[in-house]
Amino acid sequence: MTDLPNSLRSGPDERGHFGQFGGRYVAETLMPLILDLERHYRAAQADPAFKAEFDYLLKHYVGRPSPLWFAERLTEHLGGAKIYLKREDLNHTGAHKINNCIGQILLAKRMGKTKIIAETGAGQHGVATATVAALFGLPCTIFMGAVDVARQQPNVFRMKLLGAEVVAVESGAKTLKDAMNEALRHWVANVHDTFYIIGTVAGPHPYPELVRDFQSVIGDEAREQILEAEGRLPDMLIAPVGGGSNAIGLFHPFLDDADVEIVGVEAAGEGLDKKHAASLAGGRPGILHGNKTYLLQDEDGQITEAHSISAGLDYPGIGPEHSWLHEIGRVRYEPVTDDEALASFQKLTKLEGIIPALESAHAIAAAERIAPTLGKDKIIIVNCSGRGDKDIFTVADALGVEL
Amino acid sequence: MTRFAASFAKPHPALVAFITAGDGDTAANLDALVAGGADVIELGMPFTDPMADGPAIQAANLRSLAKGTTTADIFAIASAFRQRHPETPLVLMGYANPMTIRGSDWFAAECAKAGVDGVICVDIPSEEDAELGPSLRAAGVDLIRLATPTTDPARLPAVLDGAGGFLYYVSVAGITGQQQAAQASIDEAVARLKAATDLPVAVGFGVRTPEQAAPIAKVADGVVVGSAFIDIIAQHGDAAAPYVETFTRSLADAIHGAKEIAA
Incomplete structure (x- = not known):
């Protein structure tokens, strides 16, 4: 990250805002975890060993x-x-999804988390997450809308082959946003041992920043x-x-x-x-x-x-x-x-x-x-x-x- | 004295009852809650994406929205309630987007106009207070904050800063209507919170029966029950009011008498 005052690359601010956007609009239960994630990410950014392992995996695995x-x-x-x-x-x-998944699972490992969850729409992020979870030997649960499960069977099977549990989400419209709601619900009840690998540059700060950095x-x-x-x-x-x-x-x-x-x-x-x-x-x-x-x-x-x-x-x-x-x-x-x-x-x-x-x-x-x-x-x-x-x-x- | 202060000044702990606006005959159910002895009422604002809620309240949100419930309808329900029940505190509970979409000043003004005493916004933590808190406080509407098992002592002062009405202790790290917290953890948490604030402390999440509510009422200033009411409304539809009233009375008896039994 550059600190140049006139750079468009210096965001977000310390509270996770890009102008009026971004921020941390989460339930109080998650807030301490989000703050903890940010602390660990800052430490990882300052640690050459983290970058070296990330680069190694991107080169030789991805x-x-x-x-x-x-x-x-x-x-x-x-x-x-x-x-x-x-x-x-x-x-x-x-x-491209795997770039981010590699970065986040290294963070999960740093934080001592032992379970991985993720949401997926088409199944690409689910497959990428299940892949890195297999590589690191961590149990993994993927939340996927029931409608998407029905129309993306090959990816559902891939995730299962990789050892992930795929939860078909029946709430709401049964697609990606509902899968994300359900992943958040699961996370809030399992914050002590679970790392949520968000698949895109959205969600509460610091996710949009760290996903961007990995990508x-x-x-x-x-x-x-x-x-x-x-x-x-x-x-x-x-x-x-x-x-x-x-x-x-x-x-x-x-x-x-x-x-x-x-x-x-x-x-x-x-x-x-x-x-x-x-x-x-x-x-x-x-x-x-x-x-x-x-x-x-x-x-x-x-x-x-x-x-x-x-x-x-x-x-x-x-x-x-x-x-x-x-x-x-x-x-x-x-x-x-x-x-x-x-x-x-x-x-x-x-x-x-x-x-x-x-x-x-x-x-x-x-x-x-x-x-x-x-x-x-x-x-x-x-x-x-x-x-x-x-x-x-x-x-x-x-x-x-x-x- | 505010309606909250008066309610929590009663010589017994408070029953805080939650129902979702626009799910079933809301006006009749609100009257039934008051008649059955509820001391504070939380009216849920339905949202398409209720991320902190379990299956019962999710379904209530979707039923209400499917019937076409609008924000204007919710304020109309609140205004009419205030006309019929001048004393009972009314809280709007919901998610940030419907509350802020027309601007927080608009929402706060509508709350004040409708006689709403307090607002609980699930996804605006103290870090994002600027989104809603200043407008509510300027309009004389209390912002009710949530404390949870993950709220560590270092965070608690920030959570309490700007909080009003009462403090809602979410007793389980999880979603609404699921498992109940261990009583010992509730006792410990309530004692810790009461040492940190003069606000009344109400405990909720996973409390479904008079038997569960009574031991909590022994230590807390209030007990919140939601999903159990939603289940009754889901079962009886527009004819739920008498069942709501009977269930309310059973909860109110257990909660109101809890400290007498203790003594």
């Missing part, structure tokens, strides 16, 4: 650094800016790689945003580079006037799951259901740092619909031989829109945050193909 791939055929097809893909899909377990390896590597490939920084970054952990991981190391334009892509679902998951475009600030941020809600502050074809973007909120970057205008957030993402999913697969996650396909769709408007001398880095093997059933269904 397989980092992930490549920065020049997507030449996609670039030619679009006829504008050069497009590079940051290949987070090539990580162990197939997405910033994406942007740190991309910066080094583009300097090596092109001898200069990119003109634009594009990443998909649900909670926003892959996006903040790519964006954060570039926030102080004023010449680098930054675009976050929200899931516009069936369209912003219909069912969607675009918290910034269609929501307003409120308090949920421990932090203040933009939320999809009605005029009484009741949370409304999100929709996206991508289960990983299907959440009615967004990380508080994104809300802040939106309000100060440093990052531009653009909506991409289910249909646009589906088209880009197929296009990238055919042109580059890379099947992207539906989340990542949202960012590809935005790149398709933007790249042709820029000159051929411009450079865009798109975060290919995950691989799309998990999504083939959803895509087949949307295309009317029976498997």
Whole structure:
């Protein structure tokens, strides 16, 4: 963390706020634990051995650094800016999620916690958490909405193979936000021995900060790689945003580079006037799951259901740092619909031989829109945050193909 | 003297009863609570994501919202209650987002206008007091704080700073309506809290029967019962009031008489 007064990278403040966003809106039972977590995280940050172990695991277990791939055929097809893909899909377990899980389980170990819990939507964070729990030999419980359990059976089975217990959450809408509610309920009753590995840059402080720090390896590597490939920084970054952990991981190391334009892509679902998951475009600030941020809600502050074809973007909120970057205008957030993402999913697969996650396909769709408007001398880095093997059933269904 | 002060000045411990607004015939159930002997009433504001609640109160929240209960409806229920019952303290209990979405000043003013005496907000700890506390205190509405088994002595002064009405001791680290705390841990905690504050201390979470309530009432100034009322309303729907009244009386008898038996 830099202490430069004019840096956009110095947040959050000591109380966990990014401007008006973030904070620690949790029940009193959890508050002492949140404060304890923060103390341990500060100690870990100051401990070279922690960083060394994190780096070792990222290199030898996750397989980092992930490549920065020049997507030449996609670039030619679009006829504008050069497009590079940051290949987070090539990580162990197939997405960026594992970066954060490695960092958090090392913290859990430091804190002497003996049980791991996590929430999951599509199951990617659940699989990543179950993976590190297996690696460290800790029992692990994953909370997953019953609706998601039904539609993500392969990931449920993966988690079980990895030794995790998967709890199907029957409350509320039975999707990601309900899984998070249930994980918080379990945590509050088991704070003495349980570590909650939150999967995105949301939740009470210090989660948004520490998840961002663990994911910033994406942007740190991309910066080094583009300097090596092109001898200069990119003109634009594009990443998909649900909670926003892959996006903040790519964006954060570039926030102080004023010449680098930054675009976050929200899931516009069936369209912003219909069912969607675009918290910034269609929501307003409120308090949920421990932090203040933009939320999809009605005029009484009741949370409304999100929709996206991508289960990983299907959440009615967004990380508080994104809300802040939106309000100060440093990052531009653009909506991409289910249909646009589906088209880009197929296009990238055919042109580059890379099947992207539906989340990542949202960012590809935005790149398709933007790249042709820029000159051929411009450079865009798109975060290919995950691989799309998990999504083939959803895509087949949307295309009317029976498997 | 405030309604809270008057209620806790009675010569017996208080029954603090919780029901969810808009679940069943709320006005009739509130009247039944008063008739049965409840000393303080907590009215739950339904929320789509009640993270601190167990299955019973979660379901009550969803039933109420499914019927279309709005924040305006809740204040209408509170105002009408205050007209019918000028003496009984009324607390709104719920989550931060519905309370702050129109601004905390708006919410505090509506509370004052409706005759609400206090507010319990589950997910605004003392660290985030600025979100709601100053507005409530300026409007003369007490902010009731929660202390829990994890609230260590170092934190307690911060929890008590700005607290009003009474102190709610959440006796188990967990969610509402689940297991009961060991009586010894309650005795110890109440003694510790009462040494630190002049506020009355009410104990809740996991208290479902007169038999559970009586020993707590021996040491505490009040006992909070919620999920057991919600279960009755879930079972009897809009016709729950007579059952609510009977159950209230059984709890009130046990709680009000607890210290006499002790003496």
